[in-house]
Amino acid sequence: MELAVKLTCQIFQVDPKTKKRKRIYRNELDPLMSWFIDGFYAKFTNATYNTKDTGGTSQNYNPADSFYNVEALGDATRGIVVGTSSAAPSFSHYALQSTIAHGTGSGQLYYYEGWRTNYIFTSPKKRQFVWQRLFRNLSGADITVNEIGYYYKGNYILTFMMCRDVISGGMTFQNGQYYLVQFVLEIGA
Amino acid sequence: MKLNLEVTARVDGKEVYHTEHDGWCRAIAAWMSAWIMGISVTVTNISNGSAAPGNTMICTGPAGNTNYGPVVGTGTGAYDFDNYALGTLIAHGTGSGQLGYSITTFNAPTTSGNDRYFEIIRTFQNNSGAQITVNEIGLYGNSSSVYFCLARDLPTAIDIPSGQTLTLTYKVKITL
Numbered sequence: 001m002e003l004a005v006k007l008t009c010q011i012f013q014v015d016p017k018t019k020k021r022k023r024i025y026r027n028e029l030d031p032l033m034s035w036f037i038d039g040f041y042a043k044f045t046n047a048t049y050n051t052k053d054t055g056g057t058s059q060n061y062n063p064a065d066s067f068y069n070v071e072a073l074g075d076a077t078r079g080i081v082v083g084t085s086s087a088a089p090s091f092s093h094y095a096l097q098s099t100i101a102h103g104t105g106s107g108q109l110y111y112y113e114g115w116r117t118n119y120i121f122t123s124p125k126k127r128q129f130v131w132q133r134l135f136r137n138l139s140g141a142d143i144t145v146n147e148i149g150y151y152y153k154g155n156y157i158l159t160f161m162m163c164r165d166v167i168s169g170g171m172t173f174q175n176g177q178y179y180l181v182q183f184v185l186e187i188g189a
Numbered sequence: 190m191k192l193n194l195e196v197t198a199r200v201d202g203k204e205v206y207h208t209e210h211d212g213w214c215r216a217i218a219a220w221m222s223a224w225i226m227g228i229s230v231t232v233t234n235i236s237n238g239s240a241a242p243g244n245t246m247i248c249t250g251p252a253g254n255t256n257y258g259p260v261v262g263t264g265t266g267a268y269d270f271d272n273y274a275l276g277t278l279i280a281h282g283t284g285s286g287q288l289g290y291s292i293t294t295f296n297a298p299t300t301s302g303n304d305r306y307f308e309i310i311r312t313f314q315n316n317s318g319a320q321i322t323v324n325e326i327g328l329y330g331n332s333s334s335v336y337f338c339l340a341r342d343l344p345t346a347i348d349i350p351s352g353q354t355l356t357l358t359y360k361v362k363i364t365l
Contacts, residue, residue, distance in 0.1 A: 031363075031364075031365045032363045034298070034300070034305055036363060037298050037305045037306060037307060037361065037362070037363050038298050039224075040307070040361055041295070041297065041298050041307045041361075043224065043244075043245060043246050043247075044246065044247065044248040044249070044295070044307075044309065044330070044361075045247075045248070045249055045295050046245065046247040046249060049297075049298070063245060063247075064244070064245065065244070066223065066224055066227060066243075066244035067223075067224065067225055067226055067227030067244075068227075069227070089365055090365070091300045091305050091365065116226050116228075118222050118226055118228045118230070125215075125269075125270040125271065126218075126270070127215065127218035127219075127222070127230075129221070129222065129225070129226055152225060162225070185221075187213060187217065187218040187221070
């Protein structure tokens with residue numbers, strides 16, 4: 001039997017007036033990071049496990065931890081975050097290598113709220129989780145995004161990087177434009 | 190990205206089965222939804238009741254406990270993502286058709302090349318006085334004393350002669 005677990009990263013260019021969106025990037029082989037397996041281990045053993053948070057500090061991940069809430073407008077410390085580094089993904093990475101800050105200044109992107117959805121499919125049988133966040137470039141110049149991550153924050157108020165995608169060649173976020181970034185995790189048979 | 194659940198079966202130390210694509214079941218997705226998304230999802234538990242896993246999912250089944258940790262059975266029904274239990278669980282004990290379930294142990298996460306993984310290990314001692322054939326294996330989890338089937342697999346029949354031990358090793362692995 002084939003196990004189907006897939007993490008896909010997608011970027012859409014969005015027109016807020018017409019509500020139309022055009023997919024401009026898709027990577028179906030997106031890498032999960034160390035925290036994902038460390039968190040699994042803590043949960044399965046019901047014991048704390050030491051792993052690095054997004055600040056690079058070793059923390060005891062608590063097995064009772066659960067999702068806290070979605071990221072707020074302007075919060076570049078959790079949820080979907082973007083950056084400029086093109087360094088290849090590594091299990092030693094605990095955060096994006098060069099995060100783009102929230103704002104409208106030079107080299108900054110405007111981070112909107114995030115949201116998440118969960119779908120069930122019966123044919124083929126699978127469950128799909130979707131994390132989404134809208135960005136807008138109001139910096140006055142184009143910005144190249146090379147890395148995208150998802151920062152998980154639990155109710156123990158620690159933040160960990162679940163996954164990090166590096167875009168081959170980068171993706172230009174044009175000045176003035178809106179971009180929707182998605183991570184889609186599927187588990188099925 | 191790959192999230193693999195590998196399983197290896199050994200009888201008295203000799204490998205008799207290995208697969209790198211063991212079958213996750215719907216309950217693992219329901220639990221992950223609670224954990225990483227905060228969304229409660231109802232699925233079927235091993236007692237054929239409806240329940241929503243919380244954000245805990247403990248697999249440290251103690252010795253003699255068949256409700257959580259790796260488990261074995263004799264059922265031969267085909268795998269399905271909606272499997273909620275083994276077809277026919279082998280009970281703990283030394284009676285006819287029974288196996289002795291040991292405590293579940295773990296090997297902590299480690300990185301090897303492009304892989305990062307941890308392992309779940311349990312042994313099953315056959316002191317029944319006769320050979321027992323295992324046709325199905327699974328991983329059960331405990332979420333607030335409600336038990337769920339996280340994975341089920343149908344290996345080629347594994348014969349455990351009387352006096353010998355079956356060791357199951359589950360490897361939960363991600364690959365860059």
